[in-house]
Amino acid sequence: MKITSISRKLLSRVLSVYFILTFSVTGIQIIAEYLNTKSHINSELLTLQKTISGSLTRAVWELNTQQVIDISEGLIAIPMIQGITVTDEADNIITQLGERVTLISQRSQGLYDEQQSINSLSEGLFGHSFPLIFEFSGRTTTVGTVTLLSSNHVIFSRIEVGIYFLIGNAMVKTAFLVFLFLLAFNRLLTEPLQELTDQIKQLDLDDPEASKFHNMNNERNELSILAQAYNNLIDELIAFKDKLALSQRETNLANDKLDEQNLLLEQEVAKKTSTLSRTLLKMETQQKEMLKQQQQLEAENKRRRKTESTLTTTNNDLKTSIIELNKAQDRLLESEKMSSLGQLSAEVSHEVNTPLGISITSISYLADITAKLKQDVSANKISKRTIDTFTDNAQCSIELLSSNLQRAAELMTSFKQVAVDQMNDKIRVIHIAKYIDEIIHSIQPKLKKTQHKIMVNCDSDIEIYTHPGAIAQIIINLIINSITHGFENIKHGLINIEVSLAQKRLVIIYKDNGVGLDEEALKQIFTPFYTTQADKGGTGLGAHIIKNLVINTLNGSIDVHSQLGKGLHYRITLPDMRYS
Structure with a gap:
């Protein structure tokens, strides 16, 4: 009949439960890390939306396609941005870089003035689509939309180290636990059982005293109780043999000494019984004290292990929290810096519009008087007064145009140098x-x-x-x-x-x-x-x-x-x- 190892069977069941539990917990932690990172990226996309919406809206409103493309190229250079699409108010694509996802027209859905979340599981993309709303004379006009996309690849690149750490941590703990259980089961169960089996097999009925268990562990457990019971059985067997030999000798004595020997035997048995009872009572008292001390030691060890585990977990959580807080603070500082630069650029852009508007007006006026002069030349109505008037007006327009363009150039040069230095x-x-x-x-x-x-x-x-x-x-x-x-x-x-x-x-x-x-x-x-x-x-x-x-x-x-x-x-x- 095949022998089944109790320790191996028990060990396999305990480790199976632990493997399942470890695998489940690690999987849940990875999923939670994925969802948390995705939430952070969505938040960063919303923050970036607030930063670029003003400049993109102005560029689309002014039909400045090159500026829209430049801004889009700057955004697509950000590792977090995997795709960007800018459309005008008629849903015509102005520029489209990187990844793209097919969206239902917002105008047909009645959502043209609202933000739309994007989450494409099949393509592994997600992000936001939001309208570009231009405010002019107290009225708001939607001039187009911007779609910012990120992907699961960005999420995995951010949590890759964390996933490796979780898997490595689970593997190390599992290996250590397997080694610990093997050592414990072998030392506390397999070896004592094997020693007990070997000594039982060496039982010699002719010399039972030599068959007693020796060098057993002093720890009080089921195996020591079994060994003690076996030794007590040997003692009873030895006592029985002694009594049998004594009885045989006493049977050969004279019948006249039988009463006297019986009396002596009874006295001796009573004396030994009394001594044995006191000895057993003393041993039971000592056994109870040892069991009590053992329980106290086990409770103290269990409490210390629990405290150590709690401190280790708390320390790891604190380290993780500090790292996340530092990252969050760095992102906030960078966002504040970009917000300040974005506000400054919007104000500079507004200020540049004034001399540019004056310049456009001057050019238009210069074109009108040039056309009129051309008509006069064609009709042979040219005169010195007409030429002088044209020259004076053209000179004033040119001076006005030159001064305003110089003003815009100086403003843009100063802003460009400061902005480049800050970036x-x-x-x-x-x-x-x-x-x-x-x-x-x-x-x-x-x-x-x-x-x-x-x-x-x-x-x-x-x-x-x-x-x-x-x-x-x-x-x-x-x-x-x-x-x-x-x-x-x-x-x-x-x-x-x-x-x-x-x-x-x-x-x-x-x-x-x-x-x-x-x-x-x-x-x-x-x-x-x-x-x-x-x-x-x-x-x-x-x-x-x-x-x-x-x-x-x-x-x-x-x-x-x-x-x-x-x-x-x-x-x-x-x-x-x-x-x-």
Whole structure:
């Protein structure tokens, strides 16, 4: 008959349940990671929508196809964006890059003015389609749609490391558990049973004392109880043999000594029974104490293992949470930076439209008087007065056209230099006075709506080797913060910027005459998401971005002082990176 190993059968069942449980939990974790990452990407697509909708709407409204294509090419370069489609108000495709998915016309569905979510399981694509709405004279007009697509490939690339970690972790834990169970079952069950079987097979009825179990584990369990029972049976067998031999000897004695020997035997049996009873009682007491101590030790070990497991899990969760918070903070800082640049570009674009409109009017007028002169020449009605009038009008139109185009070119040149610097991390030598003038000139559209003034005191010979984009972002954020927060309810605000060079370090002192801050608000000024205008759309990241750029990007230092009614005072010290 085939022998079935109890330990192997028990081990296989326990490990089967553990394998199924581990596989299920790992699968659920991977699915949850996939869904969470997909949700984050959708959120990033919605944020990107808010950033590009203004510029795309303006480009489609002005029929600037090249600008639409340039913006689309910039977006498709983002790893998260796998496809982009821009259509006009008649659903005609203006540009289509990357992946694409077939959508039902929004106009036929009555959803032309609403955002539409996209989720194509067969093509592995998802994203959002939203309308481009242009506001003109208090009226809104839908000029087209934009579709941003991402794919499951992006999700898998983000969670690939996490999946490998989950699978590796499950495999390591499974291997360790299999090894531990094999060792435990072999030591606690298989080996003791084999030893017990071998000793039972060596039973010698002629010498039962030699067949007793020896060198057994002192631990009290079922196997030790079985061994003790077997030893007790051997003891009884030995005692029986002794009694049988004694009885045989006593039978050969004289009958006259039988009563006396019986009496002595009874006394001896009573004495031994009493001694044996006391001994058994003492052994039972010791056994109970040992069992109690063993239970206490097992409970303590179980509690410590549970505590260690809980601490390990909590520590891992905390590390994961910190990593996610850091990533979220980086994304928020980058979104705030892009939002500021997008708002500035929209205002510059609006400001450029004014000289361009004047230029178009001048060209139209010049074309009209040129056509009239041509008619006069054809009709032989030309005169010196006509030529003089044409020359004077043409000269005025040309001067007006030249001055306005020069103004638009200067504005775009300043904005282009500042915007390019903010979009890359290149280090170069800049003349700080000229660069600050370019920065202020680039945000002139925002200042033009106010009566605020900016005074700059900087030696024109000062130059520094550093990150120009970081300096531009700092100056722009400081000025926008003063206009938005410091000059609230103040019509004539004044900003003073003093720049000096001392011991190869650039010192920027920024002051405004705004409303200032109280002591409590001043302590929280660099805290992320702290804002006094949360109800007006404030994010609380402006001052935090300034501090992050000064300390982490430029390796400098920043101090701030303020009192209510006395404005805000920043002192920024930056090193020349040629000497650091």
